[in-house]
Amino acid sequence: MSAPLRQTHIIDNAVVRNDAPKRERLADRAFALAFRGLVYAQIWEDPVVDMAALDIQSDSRIVTIASGSCNALSYLVADPAQITAVDLNTAHIALGNLKFAALRHLPDYNALRRFFVEADNKANLAAYRQYLAPHLDDATRRYWEGRDLVGRKRIGGFANGIYKRGLLGNFIGMAHFVARLYRVDLRAILSAQSIEDQRRIFDEKIAPVFDKRFIRWLTNQPASLFGLGIPPAQFDALAGDQRMAHVLRARLEKLACDFAVSENYFAWQAFNRGYGKGLDAPLPPYLQPANYEAVRARVDRIDWRHVNFTDHLREQADASLDRYILLDAQDWMSDAQLTDLWQQITRTARSGARVLFRTAAEETLLPGRVPDAILSRWDYSEAEARSLIRADRSSIYGGLHLYRFKG
Numbered sequence: 001m002s003a004p005l006r007q008t009h010i011i012d013n014a015v016v017r018n019d020a021p022k023r024e025r026l027a028d029r030a031f032a033l034a035f036r037g038l039v040y041a042q043i044w045e046d047p048v049v050d051m052a053a054l055d056i057q058s059d060s061r062i063v064t065i066a067s068g069s070c071n072a073l074s075y076l077v078a079d080p081a082q083i084t085a086v087d088l089n090t091a092h093i094a095l096g097n098l099k100f101a102a103l104r105h106l107p108d109y110n111a112l113r114r115f116f117v118e119a120d121n122k123a124n125l126a127a128y129r130q131y132l133a134p135h136l137d138d139a140t141r142r143y144w145e146g147r148d149l150v151g152r153k154r155i156g157g158f159a160n161g162i163y164k165r166g167l168l169g170n171f172i173g174m175a176h177f178v179a180r181l182y183r184v185d186l187r188a189i190l191s192a193q194s195i196e197d198q199r200r201i202f203d204e205k206i207a208p209v210f211d212k213r214f215i216r217w218l219t220n221q222p223a224s225l226f227g228l229g230i231p232p233a234q235f236d237a238l239a240g241d242q243r244m245a246h247v248l249r250a251r252l253e254k255l256a257c258d259f260a261v262s263e264n265y266f267a268w269q270a271f272n273r274g275y276g277k278g279l280d281a282p283l284p285p286y287l288q289p290a291n292y293e294a295v296r297a298r299v300d301r302i303d304w305r306h307v308n309f310t311d312h313l314r315e316q317a318d319a320s321l322d323r324y325i326l327l328d329a330q331d332w333m334s335d336a337q338l339t340d341l342w343q344q345i346t347r348t349a350r351s352g353a354r355v356l357f358r359t360a361a362e363e364t365l366l367p368g369r370v371p372d373a374i375l376s377r378w379d380y381s382e383a384e385a386r387s388l389i390r391a392d393r394s395s396i397y398g399g400l401h402l403y404r405f406k407g
């Protein structure tokens with residue numbers, strides 16, 4: 001099976017609910033089609049919260065969903081023994097392999113910073129040709145030197161703003177465009193001098209947009225949120241019993257008002273469409289200058305694999321892993337898929353293992369869907385979950401959940 005056909009197969013298997021009504025299956029297939037290209041140039045889960053919750057040790061063997069690979073690389077700061085980053089999306093695997101090559105082969109931190117922080121400098125194309133391309137596997141090189149749907153070479157994104165590309169980058173760009181139609185400049189929040197100032201700007205400028213009739217209608221269409229990586233199966237869980245406009249307003253309010261923008265790179269990505277350029281700009285741990293030498297020295301501990309998470313676990317030995325990061329993938333899963341996943345997690349878990357995941361809704365989704373015989377082997381604290389989600393600077397999820405293996 002060729003790589004494109006294999007990707008189509010595994011994404012469809014993960015997303016499309018074959019037992020759902022025809023209209024829902026069509027929506028699932030539309031999302032699966034959108035999800036085959038680059039979705040996240042930057043991952044949208046807070047690695048600082050992750051590392052605090054996971055308590056990574058020097059012998060930790062981690063399996064995580066790769067997404068934009070920012071978190072997998074950031075976990076290296078905690079000095080684990082091994083990280084496997086899996087993903088259904090070949091674009092995300094290509095991005096992870098590119099970041100690996102950059103950390104291994106770019107000459108210094110300034111070159112790395114220009115490539116992934118500035119990410120809009122034509123010198124990056126020369127750096128790609130000289131330092132990175134010779135070290136990439138064929139599939140990764142074909143991806144970056146190939147062209148996207150509008151005919152642009154994908155590697156060109158690093159010369160003119162990679163964070164403005166991909167499904168999420170386009171979604172954020174559209175959000176800025178719609179805001180301008182209502183004479184709102186979303187970048188204004190970044191000029192705030194205090195959290196109180198951030199609150200004032202949000203309340204006066206941004207919040208009223210969510211009350212507009214067109215915005216209420218638009219955000220009520222499941223397809224409108226494909227750019228956030230939210231499939232139709234997750235849409236209802238995210239909305240709950242509220243209008244989607246109210247939910248999105250609350251999530252954006254947390255992003256804009258609960259954390260100082262000077263310390264929150266997620267706010268810069270949302271409101272600036274890229275990281276800040278200043279030397280004191282907030283950055284993910286793997287891009288912070290203080291962590292450069294450690295991350296570079298440990299990057300060989302990461303392996304990227306184009307495979308379903310559960311299928312990867314099926315190939316691992318009993319009691320061989322101890323940290324699992326599922327992002328929000330379980331929101332997409334049927335009860336049977338959840339049970340299969342947790343059977344494999346429980347089988348492969350070493351004593352003291354931890355599982356971290358996020359959900360669109362506030363509550364954990366496992367009780368009543370995964371058999372008690374499996375869940376009873378894990379400890380879960382609702383109070384801890386609420387504390388974790390409050391600390392998550394990305395602000396887009398309703399819940400963040402940590403399970404500890406009893407052994």
